Amino acid sequence: MFSTLFQATGFKRALDLFEAGRLEEGKALLKSLQEEFLAVCEENEALKRQLSEVAEVLDLAEKVQFDGQKYWLNDEDERRGPFCQVCYDRDGLLVHLHRRENHWECQSCHGLYMIPREAPATDRKKPRLRTNLKKTVPLFFERELG
Ligand SMILES: [Zn+2]
The missing domain is CATH 1.10.287 (Helix Hairpins)
Structure with missing residues (x-):
C-alpha cells in the first residue's frame, strides 16, 4: 500500500x-x-x-428475531420468514425455509425444522380427541391478600 x-x-x-x-x-x-x-x-x-x-x-441483526428454532425478520410492521438458523449463524445469510407437509426445509444447507404440533386453522373442524388438550398453566398467580 x-x-x-x-x-x-x-x-x-x-x-x-x-x-x-x-x-x-x-x-x-x-x-x-x-x-x-x-x-x-x-x-x-x-x-x-x-x-x-x-x-x-x-x-x-436488530430486526432478526429467534423463535427458539428459526429466525424471523421484523421489517417495519411486516414479519418475514422463517429463515434457517444454521445458515444465519454460520454465514450471516437469511435463507428462506420452504414449507413441506410436516417440516420446514432449508434449500441451502438442507436443514429440517419441525413444524410445531399445534393444529393449523383448517384442521380445527376435524373431530379430535379431548385428551389431546393440554391444561393451561397460568403464568401469574394472584397473591392472596391478608
Ligand atoms: Zn440452512
Whole structure:
C-alpha cells in the first residue's frame, strides 16, 4: 500500500524534476503517482462498500428475531420468514425455509425444522380427541391478600 506521505513526497519530487528541467522524468513520475492515486480511490470505494455492508448487517441483526428454532425478520410492521438458523449463524445469510407437509426445509444447507404440533386453522373442524388438550398453566398467580 502507498502511504499519503509517500504521495506527498512524490509530488514534491515531481515538482523538483520539472523545476530542474527534467521533464520526461517528471512526467513518468506523475504518471506513476496517478496510478497510485487511482489505486487508492479504488481501495477507498471498496472500504466504503465494506462499511455499508457492516452497517447493513448490524441493522439486520436488530430486526432478526429467534423463535427458539428459526429466525424471523421484523421489517417495519411486516414479519418475514422463517429463515434457517444454521445458515444465519454460520454465514450471516437469511435463507428462506420452504414449507413441506410436516417440516420446514432449508434449500441451502438442507436443514429440517419441525413444524410445531399445534393444529393449523383448517384442521380445527376435524373431530379430535379431548385428551389431546393440554391444561393451561397460568403464568401469574394472584397473591392472596391478608
Ligand atoms: Zn440452512
